[in-house]
Amino acid sequence: MGANAALREAILSAGLTPSKLAERVEVDPKTVERWVAQGRRPHPVTRYAVAAQVGKSVADLWPDETVTLRPSRFSFAGVCIWCERAGCVSADCVVRHESSHWVTCSTCAGMPWTRRGGCGCLFGVVQSAKFASSNWETA
Ligand SMILES: [Zn+2]
Numbered sequence: 784m785g786a787n788a789a790l791r792e793a794i795l796s797a798g799l800t801p802s803k804l805a806e807r808v809e810v811d812p813k814t815v816e817r818w819v820a821q822g823r824r825p826h827p828v829t830r831y832a833v834a835a836q837v838g839k840s841v842a843d844l845w846p847d848e849t850v851t852l853r854p855s856r857f858s859f860a861g862v863c864i865w866c867e868r869a870g871c872v873s874a875d876c877v878v879r880h881e882s883s884h885w886v887t888c889s890t891c892a893g894m895p896w897t898r899r900g901g902c903g904c905l906f907g908v909v910q911s912a913k914f915a916s917s918n919w920e921t922a
């Protein structure tokens with residue numbers, strides 16, 4: 784795998800260094816070096832965090848990625864997006880998550896950080912299912 788020039792450029796133009804980025808997305812600085820120098824891919828949720836930090840979309844940074852549009856089951860605070868419990872290990876939540884379908888948020892075009900006051904979506908995606916709520920009663 785070759786170096787990821789797009790990522791390197793994005794880090795620099797965001798006024799960051801690999802070690803500052805590492806600090807913000809809570810990984811080892813060596814990990815960021817591997818993303819840049821060796822073209823390694825971050826964990827999917829980390830990709831979104833990196834994209835947010837440098838103000839790019841995931842597709843900009845990892846263009847050849849076959850993107851499965853699905854956010855992490857956990858928020859950055861470690862709370863399950865389905866049952867809203869921290870550190871959830873529920874098999875139900877895993878299944879619901881794995882079988883969920885997501886589309887790019889049309890409000891922010893997948894870039895919630897560009898919207899003042901944020902966006903109601905999850906990391907730039909929204910569920911495509913009609914009864915997308917985590918509350919079955921609304922279905
Ligand atoms: Zn859960």
Ligand SMILES: [Zn+2]
Nearest residue numbers: 888891902904
């Ligand atoms: Zn949005």
